[in-house]
Amino acid sequence: MITEQLIREISNEHLEGTEMFLISVKVSTSNVITVTIDGDHPIDISDCIALSRHIEGKFDREVEDFALSVMSAGIDQPYVNIRQYIKNIGRDVEVTLHDGGIHKGILLSVNEEIITLKEKTTKKGKKTTAAASEEGTKISFSEIKQTKEIISFK
Structure with a gap:
């Protein structure tokens, strides 16, 4: 029987020692397997x-x-791994x-417990960087529901 746990183990075996990491595994009742990976580099x-063949x-x-x-994590998908934040x-x-x-x-820094953002505010239709805190806004991972990259086509 093909299970998510088995696919995770097989995938992690292949990805170990690389700059890639597993994001998600889904196995439907009809054995449709979807594996999503990401990496420290694109x-x-x-x-x-290679992972599919493995x-x-x-x-x-x-x-x-x-x-x-087998697919890479989409730019529009929320981050689910600290390595994606980094x-x-x-x-x-x-x-x-x-x-x-x-x-x-702007994501300034990340550690195991918090992320730090340099927040932006809108004034008269123009974006300006908030000067409320020079150190940035610190947000605990326990407070975060999801984080997504803002896609800009400037």
């Missing part, structure tokens, strides 16, 4: 193909059929808190 199609090599389709899709230091992000609050700004 993921390309050859990375996805996973496929562990199973026999004659015994149990499955459909497999890789995106210096980028504009939107942080949604569990209490419904929203913070937008």
Whole structure:
């Protein structure tokens, strides 16, 4: 039986020692397997193909059929791993808190407990950096519901 845990183990075996890491694994009741990966550097199609072949090599389709899709984390997807935060230091992000609050700004730093943002405010239609705190706004991971990169087409 193909399980999420088994796919996680097989994927992590392949990714160990690389700059890539597992984001998510989903296995449907009809054995449709979806694996999402990310990396400290951009993921390309050859990375996805290599992992797909590694996973496929562990199973026999004659015994149990499955459909497999391996993809990189999309730019519009929320961060789910501290390594995604670290890789995106210096980028504009939107942080949604569990209490419904929203913070937008430049991700300045990340550690195991908090992130620090240089927040932006809007004044008369123009974005300006808030000067409320020179150190930035510190937000605990326990307060964060989700964080996404703000995509700008300037």
